Amino acid sequence: MSAGLATAFRRMPSLRRTLETLFVAGIGLVALAPIIAIGVMSFDTSTLSEPFRAGTAAWSALFADTANLRALGYTVVLAIRVPIGLFMALIAVWIIVRLDAPGARLFEYLFWFAYFLPGLPVLTGWILLLDPDYGLLNRLALATGLFSGAPFNIYSAGGIVWTHLAGQTVPVMVILLAPAMRMIDRAMDEAAVLAGAGAWHILRRVIVPLMVPALAVAGIAAGVKSFESFETEQILGAPADIFVYSNRIYYLLNQITPRLPEAMAMSTVLVLFLLAASLGYQRYARRRAVPPSLGDGPRSGGRPVYRAGVRWAGTAALAVYALVAIVLPFAMLIAGSFMRLYGFFDLPAPWTAAHWHKALFSVDFRTAATSTLLLALLCALPGTLIFAGIAWVLAGLRGWRQSLAETLVWLPWALPGIILGAGLVEIMLSVPVFGPLHGTFYPLIYALLLREMPLGVSMLRASFAQTGREMVDAARLTGAGSLRILARIVLPLNMPALMVVFLLIFTLVLRDISTIVLIAPPGVQTLSLLAFKHSLNGDFEAASVIGTVVALASLAVSALAFQMARRVGGWR
Amino acid sequence: MFLLRTFTFAALAIVAVSLFVPQSAAAQDWPAATTPAFEALLAEGRAEGEVVLFGDPLLAEDFSRAFERDTGIRVVFMSGTQNDKKLRFLRETEARAATFDVFFTAYEGLELARNGYLLPIAPSLLLPEVTDGANWREGALHYIDDTATYLPTPVQYVTGLFLVNTSVIDPARVQSWADLLAPDLQGRIISHDPRVVGAGEGIANYLAHVLGLEFVESLYRGQQVRLVTEYRQVTDSVARGTHAVGLGAQFRDIVKYRREGLTQIEVVTPTDHSGYLVGGGAVIAVPSSAPHPKAAMVFANWYLSQRGQKMHTGIYTLPSDRLDVTDGPWPEFIVPQAGVDYLNQYAEAWVRGTLGGIASRVQALMPR
Structure with a gap:
């Protein structure tokens, strides 16, 4: 937003209020659409091939x-x-x-x-x-x-x-x-x-x-x-x-x-x-x-x-806590991945590396790893920026608009992935204008971001609220617009929180199964689905391999993110 | 604009990556014998380019690659948990907006078939080795639907058997279902949970049908059967001797445990009621709105041929109804025996006629 526009914006309270109301309406549309669909579906008594009957x-x-x-x-x-x-x-x-x-x-x-x-x-x-x-x-x-x-x-x-x-x-x-x-x-x-x-x-x-x-x-x-x-x-x-x-x-x-x-x-x-x-x-x-x-x-x-x-x-x-609650189960996970039969220590030759070879050198693994990484980045990068934008606007709202917007932001949090997915599928299949989106990446990204929106926006909102007020005020006095303040002051100062939100979205994509299965376009195979495949096959040993790989990869991503946050934002 | 550009760039990147995936060429040794009608169907299927399969992730790799090699049609695979898959299958099929061509199912498709939401598969089966009844057990390919048109089920195996640990109990002591009510077996039986969909539920419904609800109550409540939701826990617990008898264990697990030297676990076929037949989720359904209907029918022909059945049964450790698919990795005790009158749970009569009434009463007996 240029300085001139910002000045006009400040001088026209009615324009500001209109834009704020539009923002709240937009958030409402994004957050409420699947919830309304779910509510409507709860009143459907029709049977197969019948239209909706209340x-x-x-x-x-x-x-x-x-x-x-x-x-x-x-x-x-x-x-x-x-x-x-x-x-x-x-x-x-x-x-x-x-x-x-x-x-x-x-x-x-x-x-x-x-x-x-x-x-x-x-x-x-x-x-x-x-x-x-x-x-x-x-x-x-x-x-x-x-x-x-x-x-x-x-x-x-x-x-x-x-x-x-x-x-x-x-x-x-x-x-x-x-x-x-x-x-x-x-x-x-x-x-x-x-x-x-x-x-x-x-x-x-x-x-x-x-x-x-x-x-x-x-x-x-x-x-x-x-x-x-x-x-x-x-x-x-x-x-x-x-x-x-x-x-x-x-x-x-x-x-x-x-x-x-x-x-x-x-x-x-x-x-x-x-x-x-x-x-x-x-x-x-x-x-x-x-x-x-x-x-x-x-x-x-x-x-x-x-x-x-x-x-x-x-x-x-x-x-003591880490040893009991984190190291011990992780040790069991690693041990399981090397066991001939998970949990049977008294077999004649209980240890083998065969599961690692089988799990890591399959075409499945390469496809799933690539697919997961692409999808996670596709969600986490724009998602973090979108959440930051929403949190920034929320911080500037006052009165009923603020209360309503904050409530709307939280509502999708209550929905399990399978329910949210079912609600979205219903919208795409029932509302003709959304029909062409069915089977594409867009609804999947929307659903995954919607699931993390409550936490992501709230974390950033809390973090933004603690940004030094005098810096923001000084920037305003020198004529900086809201977007410039966000980009040049708020985001750099809140880099640690942004990194945390990025990782939360990234992790959700790594772990989610239900939303992906219900909404993803054909051909999307993720590591969580691959681990599920091994579990389904009773192959806990191979599932442990995938689990260990996912955990280590996630740890590497989080370490990288921490390093970046430390450099850019002064994380201690 | 920035977001739009990001998404577009990402989408282009995905497309670019997919261009590097090598296209498969058709193998020369399949089918063994063909017909002009099938060749025409194959050409139409190839023109569609790909087929989208929706099933267990176990079929995503070797099985799909084999189909690609044999037909030259690319496989795009969708998978997920039982619940998620079923919901998407039902909703997309009903809305005639399917994103997949073939769904691997149990009997979820029956209502859809009756209401015209599925494509008939039988008329498109054109390979001689598929249509020739001599290649199938009991002289014909089985279907779940009574019209023998929509839901072919090429796999039928026997389940409803006991798993026992011979080092903690003499198998001769548990030869019939009634034997499980012996007082000294109280607290020593473990079962896959009948309160969730799966083998445990199938056994409880079967027992209610053949022995009555009173027996079900005496067994599960009276004998304080331990209920678990992970299949492998049943085999695991019996192999360790924690429980003497297991119900609803997966045969794949039993084969695996025995292969690793845990030969104290043995399967007992009850003498009074020798189990029932199921299809192991090997039924296929094609939605009427399938985006690649010809390729789907090519897949149906391939899947029901000797080549497809060998691949499928090898992965699942389950026997095929095809008589020329023998010597697979499945155990002998799950192969249906000639002359035994099994209850068939993969049949419209059972699903529509009996199951609904029994299932709710069985559920009411279970602790909640």
Whole structure:
């Protein structure tokens, strides 16, 4: 935007308001389209070859079936992992960011690494460790003579909660909270230490209050996302008769004639739940008089603020956690990839490299790797810029427009990939103008970006809000337009957050199966589909190879991104 | 504009990369015998250039390459989980906007076939080796649909058997379904979960049909059967001796475990009800809106020929109904035996007539 246009824009409040309203309408269209389709589908009572017929049969069935209600109940109970995860992640981030614990950077990489580890092979690793009958840790515990029975049971609510905490909940929260905590001025710690406060006291009285908005966003995000989780509950929950919302959705879709309207009605309930959470958060945010951080951001270099004993204690705590929750399952993953038969250590010759050869030297692997990389870049590069643009405009909105736009941005978060995909397919097949897009890359990119939009935009929005206000004001006074300020000041200063968002989108493409299968044009084969192929074949060994490769590749990408962020944006 | 340029550039890059993929030339040794009608169909299929297959990712590599070699028609493969695939197949076919030509299915296509959403395959089967009944078990290629037109199922195998660990239980003690109700087997049976689609569900429905719902309740609830959703967990648990008997194990896993020296696992065919027939997802369906209908029909001919069946059954470790596809890697106990009257679950009579009524009652018995 040129300086002249910017001036005209400022002098014409009605034009500004019109453009802002148009922006909110645009966001609404993008975010609500699949949700409206899902809502409409929940009222469809037609049978095959009949046109749409409105009715409430699916909604009646939803509330009449106790299995649905029990599944929703279990889902809420298992969401206990969210507050537990928040607490663990807060401590971990505090040790990494504020205490400057020795090895902090390594531990942060490890959390990223844990987030990238593939679900099913790692889950199998946990089973091998914690199965009540043959789990290695149980056998070790029994060998000590301290226990009369197996102390761990992976097939339980506790097992499900632990698996989620270690694999997803804590890592993703560390990723979300670290940038926010980095923005808190170090002078606060220094002042508190000078005043004689201990580390724990500073955490409770200084850091936590400043982190509340970020904790709230991370809590809501993880809480709603926990509803989407499927695989872990399906495998660990079935023996203990634990079924959650997402299992129920899959059950409904898996009938001979899929009960699509009922599944859509159940998803609509979740969207309503998210809507309530989002409105509640906004009400809370409005009541807060002060912004989350008053600082100028991090300062690098200088002497550590805290005593060496405290810092080393932090390192020890992180080391124990990383060993148990990250290194151990990864070791099982690698071991599994070299085993003749996954988990059978007592075969005459249990080790082999044949699975690596078979998995890595197939045409499938090369095709999938190329396809995945292209698709991930195709989504992550423009996606990061689009999210930055949305976050920047959001930061400038006021009043009802801001509240509405922020709520709209969050809504797609509640939808599992398969439901979002089904909604989009419905739009393309039912609305003639979108018909030509069906089977092309465009709806796939749209769907993948829509899934990450809530988190990506919110992270950037929070990060932008903490950019030094005086720099933006100074730029405005010198006549810079909004676009120039965004490009020359805001984006460079927020490079770490941009990198995190880039990686989140990149990772989603690496892990997603449902959205890709439902919407992708023919011929798209990704590494996640390849790993699924091996699992389908009962070939956990080859799936472990692919999982290990994906995790290592993701780690390399994240390390590269961190290096870039450090150079461009001053990441500590 | 920037975004548009980025997308366009990316799309051009993808097209450019695809240009370097070598085009396959047709092999000279297939088909063994042909007809003018098939040659005309093959020419039309080649003119379409490609066929889009939608199925298990297991078929994406060797199987697809073999078809390309034999016909000169390029394969574009789509795959995914069972749920995702089924949803896309049903919705696109119903909207007559299919992006694929051939879908590998179980019996999901029956309703679509009855309502005119699928192309008839039978009239386009033109190769003598496919149409000659002498090449097929029971004298003809089987179809799921009663009209024997839309949904050919070239694979039928026996399932509904026990897997036992002979080092923890004498197989002679578990020779019939009733034997599984012995008090000392309580808590020692593991099964693929009947509450999700798959082998476990098939067994529970079968037992409800042949032995009644009371037996199902006595077995699953009374014997506290451990229910798991990963197939391999069944074989794994029985091989370790954690459970004495397994239901719904995948035969591929059993073959693999035995090959690795775990010979204590054995399959027992029950003497009272000897199992039932399924098609292992080997049924093919062609939507009426298939973008390459001629190439799809060439594929149908190839798939049902000896060459196609050898490839398919080799990958899945399942026997073909073709009599000239023998000596594959499948175990003998899943091959249907002459003279045994099996219940066929891959038949319209079962799916439309019996399954719906039984399945919901079985589900109601299961813990939720």
